Amino acid sequence: MSTPLPPQSERYRLFQREGSTRWQMRFSIRGQGQIKRSLDTDDRLEAERRAETIWYEATYRAKQGLSAKVHTFEAVAEEFIALIHREVARNERRADQGRSEPAMIRRFFIGYFGTRPIDVISETDLERYAEWRRTYWTEGPGKLITHIEYERAGRKLRRPPKRSTPTISRQRGEAVVLRALLRQAVRWGYLKTPPEIAIKARRSQDNRRPSFEPHEFAKLVETSLSRLVDPNMDGTGAEVRSSDKRRWRIKRLDDHTRRDRTVLHAYVMIGAFSGLRPTEMYNLTWGDILGYRAGRGKGIAQRDIRLKARGKGMSGTAIPHTAAIPWFDTLxxxxxxxxQREPVDVDPVFASDQGKRINSIANGFTELLKAADLERDHRGIKRTPYSLRHFYITQQLTHGAEVTDIARNCRTSLAMIDKHYGQVRLERVVDRLRPEWTRA
Structure with missing residues (x-):
């Protein structure tokens, strides 16, 4: 036998504000105080029907241990953003999270779920969101956005959006933030149980970074050196084809081309024997090469240098191989x-003939790779100047350097080393994986 409901007058009251014909209701839930809701109608009977529905939903939510008031995703997300800012102020979160996470939440999470009640969002909704997010910049709302505004060092800047599918790591990172938001909603009593976030990033192809095998690097060096001398000294000259299909032969390198190729060769050698990132290479000044001036004029065996690396939002000191030193001499x-003067500490190491900083050698490096027939690795992945850093790390691992030391010298994490170079590390312990008892 069901329990009779209390009369309407004890469940809720209808009223109209002064000067308005719209009906509103108010009621109280034990432990949650008084709740007021607009019924958005002038009709008394319709107002009563809507009031009944709202009251039933509110009491049911209260019995389930939830807030009687319906909370939209947007409202909860903004409350979560405010929490992030407070945690940053208390040094419980990194400062960059206080900038990046609120922007992510507003653009993507609120952009998709909007004013939907947070407690009705299901696993199906999250799966649909994941697909919407993957195509946001290519087919969704992002295709109409011409630029993204951001702040750096107190300056407001803008950049064009990258119109592509977010990387696997970015999808996983955003899923972590969304999961934290929903769990916080549970703690605040807005949700009973958060839906399972099944935003499974699609398995990517082999993402090991393109490097060089030792014989490939030797070929790259040989090709680079051959391009520093006059082509085909027998007088036939090298054939050149222009975009308009004209052809001619070069019998002698001009000074400008020879200088550019010499700088490129020095870049290749320093990158391969130091492990610096391209940005760190471009940022180098002569004052960043510690111990270099004191060693000039001495033999290579009596010289030692350290590199102050700056780039990718971090800095540190790198210890290069001595094989890099002669190429600093060349530069x-x-x-x-x-x-017509010696460089001073603030002058860039990689400089033009006018002494200006060279910001990229990517085009010249690609031409060198093409000349050496090394533009792509065995998987078909295009090599870039970053491949020199990968060659350095791979060689260090192969020849027994401790992974912790490599990570510190390259200003990266053990996780990144393991993720991109795990196969190399495995090859180092091949003998341990084939103990004597297994050998025929």
Whole structure:
């Protein structure tokens, strides 16, 4: 036998504000205080029907241990953003999270779920969101966005959006933030149990970064050196084809081309024997090469240098191989010839003939790779200047350097080393994986 409901007058009251014909209701839930809701109608009977529905939903939510008031996803998300800012102020979160996570939540999470009640969001909704997010910049709302505004060092900047599918790591990172938001909603009593976030990033192809095998690097160096001398010294000259299908032969390198190729060769050698990132290479000044001036004029065996690396939002000191030192000497000489003076500490290491910082050698590097027939690795992945850093790390692992030392010297994490170079590390312990008892 069901329990009779209390009369309407004890469940809720209808009223109209002064000067308005719209009906509203108010009622109380034990432990949650008084709740007021607009019924958005002038009709008394319709107002009563809507009031009954709202009251039933509110009491049911209260019995389930939830807030009687319906909370929209947007409202809860903004409350979560406010919590993030407070945690940043208390040093419980990194400062960059206080900038990146609110922007992510507003653009993507609120952009999709909007004013929907947070407690009706299901696993199906989250799966649909994941697909919407993957195509946001290519087919969704993002295709109409011309630029993204952001702040750096107190300055407001803008950049064009990258119109592509988010990377696997980005999808997983955003899923972590969304999961934290829903769990916080549970703690606040807005949800009973958070839906399972089944935003499974699609398995990617082999993402090991393109490097060089030792014989490939030797070929790259040989090709680079051959491009520093006059082509085909027998007088036939190298054939050149222009975009308009004209052809001619070059019998002698001009000074400008020879200088550019010399700088490129020095870049290849320093990158391969130091492990610096391209940005760190471009940022180098002569003052960043510790111990270099003191060693000039001495033999290579009596010289030692350290590199102050700056780039990718971090800095540190790198210890290069001594094989990199002669190529710093080459760059020093080129600077002296071009500027008619010795470089000072603030002058860039990789400089043009006018002493200006070179910001990229990507095009020249690609041409060198093509000349050596090394533009792509065995998987068909295009090599870039970053491949020199990967060659350095791979060689260090192969020849027994401790992974912790490599990570510190390259200003990266053990996780990144394991993720991208785990196969190399495995090859180092091949003998341990084939103990004597297994050998025929």
């Amino acid at each position: 020093w000489i080129l600077f002296e010839r071009g500027m």
